[in-house]
Amino acid sequence: MTRHDKVRIIEIKKSIFEDNDLEAAQLRNELREQGTFLLNLMSSPGAGKTTTLLRTIEAMKNRYKIGVMEADIDSDVDAKSIATTGIRTIQLHTGGMCHLDAGMTRQGLSEIDAASLDLCILENVGNLVCPAEFDTGASANAMILSVPEGDDKPLKYPLMFSVCDVVLINKTDVIPYFDFDMDRCIANIHMRNPNAVIIPISAKTGDGVEAWVDWLSKELDAYA
Amino acid sequence: MTRHDKVRIIEIKKSIFEDNDLEAAQLRNELREQGTFLLNLMSSPGAGKTTTLLRTIEAMKNRYKIGVMEADIDSDVDAKSIATTGIRTIQLHTGGMCHLDAGMTRQGLSEIDAASLDLCILENVGNLVCPAEFDTGASANAMILSVPEGDDKPLKYPLMFSVCDVVLINKTDVIPYFDFDMDRCIANIHMRNPNAVIIPISAKTGDGVEAWVDWLSKELDAYA
Numbered sequence: 001m002t003r004h005d006k007v008r009i010i011e012i013k014k015s016i017f018e019d020n021d022l023e024a025a026q027l028r029n030e031l032r033e034q035g036t037f038l039l040n041l042m043s044s045p046g047a048g049k050t051t052t053l054l055r056t057i058e059a060m061k062n063r064y065k066i067g068v069m070e071a072d073i074d075s076d077v078d079a080k081s082i083a084t085t086g087i088r089t090i091q092l093h094t095g096g097m098c099h100l101d102a103g104m105t106r107q108g109l110s111e112i113d114a115a116s117l118d119l120c121i122l123e124n125v126g127n128l129v130c131p132a133e134f135d136t137g138a139s140a141n142a143m144i145l146s147v148p149e150g151d152d153k154p155l156k157y158p159l160m161f162s163v164c165d166v167v168l169i170n171k172t173d174v175i176p177y178f179d180f181d182m183d184r185c186i187a188n189i190h191m192r193n194p195n196a197v198i199i200p201i202s203a204k205t206g207d208g209v210e211a212w213v214d215w216l217s218k219e220l221d222a223y224a
Numbered sequence: 225m226t227r228h229d230k231v232r233i234i235e236i237k238k239s240i241f242e243d244n245d246l247e248a249a250q251l252r253n254e255l256r257e258q259g260t261f262l263l264n265l266m267s268s269p270g271a272g273k274t275t276t277l278l279r280t281i282e283a284m285k286n287r288y289k290i291g292v293m294e295a296d297i298d299s300d301v302d303a304k305s306i307a308t309t310g311i312r313t314i315q316l317h318t319g320g321m322c323h324l325d326a327g328m329t330r331q332g333l334s335e336i337d338a339a340s341l342d343l344c345i346l347e348n349v350g351n352l353v354c355p356a357e358f359d360t361g362a363s364a365n366a367m368i369l370s371v372p373e374g375d376d377k378p379l380k381y382p383l384m385f386s387v388c389d390v391v392l393i394n395k396t397d398v399i400p401y402f403d404f405d406m407d408r409c410i411a412n413i414h415m416r417n418p419n420a421v422i423i424p425i426s427a428k429t430g431d432g433v434e435a436w437v438d439w440l441s442k443e444l445d446a447y448a
Contacts, residue, residue: 044268044269044270044350044373045268045352045373045377045380045381046268046370046372046373046374046377072380073353073380073381073382073383074379074380074381074382075376075379075380075382077376077379077380078380096357096383098322098351098353098354125353126268126352126353126380126381127322127351127352127353127354128269128350128351129297129322129349129350129351129354130322130351130353130354133320146270146372148270148370148372148395148398149268149269149270149372150270152299152301153269153270155298155299155301156269156296156297156298156299156301156302156350157269157297157298157350158297158298158299159297159320171372173401174372174398174401174402177397177398177401178398
């Protein structure tokens with residue numbers, strides 16, 4: 001089997017459900033009953049979702065059964081990267097859609113056989129607007145804000161920061177080369193969401209990844 | 225008048241037109257008749273639209289009458305930055321919408337009195353997905369891809385690269401700190417859009433901005 005053969009591409013269809021919130025609540029209950037924690041990971045394009053996932057999987061794959069659903073409008077470059085870790089990976093193509101709703105997420109979960117996983121991670125479409133508006137049914141929402149994007153993003157994309165349980169501030173290794181004020185960034189995030197857990201990381205160097213893996217492991221252990 | 229007073233905030237409403245392509249074509253014709261060039265500027269969040277605009281305005285404001293419409297879901301931080309240049313600036317709030325269509329753009333053009341401008345720039349919502357799907361009626365589409373986002377973005381957001389006349393590759397000053405291959409990036413863009421003009425710039429240092437200003441000035445002079 002070549003590396004390319006490992007990644008199945010699933011064309012998911014727009015949800016038929018009219019009430020996404022209801023569908024999401026049902027899906028969240030089903031996931032809890034079957035003991036699968038679904039993490040919905042969101043960010044702008046290029047904020048480092050895939051690199052962060054590679055680090056996360058490396059740190060956690062011996063302890064938990066992990067699978068990844070890569071959602072993209074097109075291409076399978078990220079799914080191929082994730083598949084190199086040896087964990088179960090599928091590529092979801094959204095057919096031009098800018099987000100996933102609960103019905104689309106359910107299609108992916110069925111294809112990846114999520115019931116046999118402890119942790120299923122949905123890498124959502126790179127977009128700070130639309131994915132925040134649709135509950136996928138996830139057990140937790142995480143987002144990555146990267147240093148080059150700037151510390152003012154919580155002012156401009158309020159809903160995304162409001163719906164996330166945890167915000168990773170990625171690419172801390174390049175802070176010296178950008179006008180980025182970490183204290184101001186944290187204050188801006190907490191203005192939108194006082195309960196957000198904020199973890200600065202560099203997925204490139206590995207700095208801070210341990211704190212993130214600790215947070216996620218505790219969530220998983222409390223869930224089981 | 226305080227700095228804050230200079231920026232009017234307009235709440236634009238979802239378009240009532242069913243056929244956006246038709247409405248966009250009509251708007252484009254009207255703009256041509258009145259001699260206003262509308263530039264639709266798109267990018268991911270934090271790619272440097274506002275900083276690029278500040279450089280562009282500084283280089284062109286003595287030669288052309290310029291106005292800027294800043295579109296955002298919330299906040300007016302960008303409009304305040306642009307207003308410091310002394311040019312006409314309004315803030316458009318999209319009411320949660322992830323893009324502008326031709327009808328929404330028309331509302332903004334009316335509010336800014338575009339007929340008295342040579343160049344009106346629409347800074348679209350930071351998003352690589354939805355703005356590409358809606359023709360605003362602009363005379364030209366431009367996008368900014370920033371180095372930290374990665375050279376693979378044309379593979380993942382094909383439509384955005386297809387609809388743009390010009391692609392600025394911004395933040396070239398930080399290339400040494402990222403795994404970014406300029407040749408591969410250019411090849412990926414041209415795969416999506418063989419006619420795209422590609423101009424590497426650093427809005428921070430000013431590097432390459434002259435080539436961009438030359439391109440835009442030539443478009444304006446040919447349009448007049």
